[in-house]
Amino acid sequence: MTHSGIDPVLSLALPTGVTVLERGWLSSNNILIQGLTGTALIDSGYCTHAPQTLALVQADLQGRPLDLLANTHLHSDHCGGNAALQAAYPLLRTLIPPGQAQQVRAWDPYALSYTPTGQDCPRFKFDEVLQPGTDLRLGDALWQVHAAPGHDPHSVILFEPISRCLISADALWQRGFGVVFPELDGAQAFDEVAATLDVIEELNPRTVIPGHGAPFVDVSLALTVARQRLTDFVASPRKHIQYAAKVMLKFKLLQAQSMTRDALLAWAHGTPYLAHLFERLFANRPFAQGLDVLVQELVRSGAARWQGSRLHNV
DSSP states (O other): OEEESEETTTTEEOOTTEEEEOOOSSSOOEEEEEETTEEEEEOOOOGGGHHHHHHHHHHHHTTOOOOEEEOSOOOHHHHTTHHHHHHHOTTOEEEEOGGGHHHHHHTOTTTTTTTTTTOOOOOOOOSEEOOTTSEEEETTEEEEEEEOOSSSTTOEEEEETTTTEEEEETSOBTTBOOOOHHHHTTOOOHHHHHHHHHHHHHHOOSEEEESSSOOBSOHHHHHHHHHHHHHHHHHOHHHHHHHHHHHHHHHHHHHHSEEEHHHHHHHHHTOHHHHHHHHHHOTTSOHHHHHHHHHHHHHHTTSEEEETTEEEEO
């Protein structure tokens, strides 16, 4: 789904030249920005969708080159298409948040989270970093770069103060925010989520373009929902761990579309990050039994369904 200009139903006003390519959940949204001074894309989706990402961008650019690619953070669903875009546009400049620049330069897929989460991301390069506290020209407007730790310690969000449009990545969705991965590694990051939500409230955006889902304008409601979700996770960290494990299983189903129980079990057992979560959730149960519990919850919620011997994404 594509969003641009003004949507009369949502009263959604996007800055001139901004088009949102809404991609679902395996791939993050792509935000294409065009102006007289150049073209830019924010986030590039997951690698298995890279051909579609490239086709969507090329169709919208109508023969113009893509000049700049910026990643809000380096999770695989936000930067998995980087390599394909760099191959298609040899003069493309790529900007990433500064926190993992060295890991990208040396290409360490373990430190970048791809290996431990069982996800893929083709190697890409970068030219500059997105430094919080600076302005970045995207199209014909200057966008503020703000640090947004919590979901990812190195994430940034982008704000255009004239239109009051915010590109929030996974710091704020219409119904919550992304898994707080540092908490799963033992860091105290729930406070950072709260602080980032405060930053967003202070910016007072009129329109939010999230990393997943449609752009929205009821920012006050979204912040209320996110803060309630955060309160629940703080009160019950186990609930957050269980949510994270289900998100990882759902991501795999989104990628594979259907798997046998044995194949899903083998993948889960061989995925270090997920195995670590299972140890914390099901310390006294066999691994396979823990998997069955989470799969049953996905099925019960309508996120997956059994068809014969295969579990299908819904």
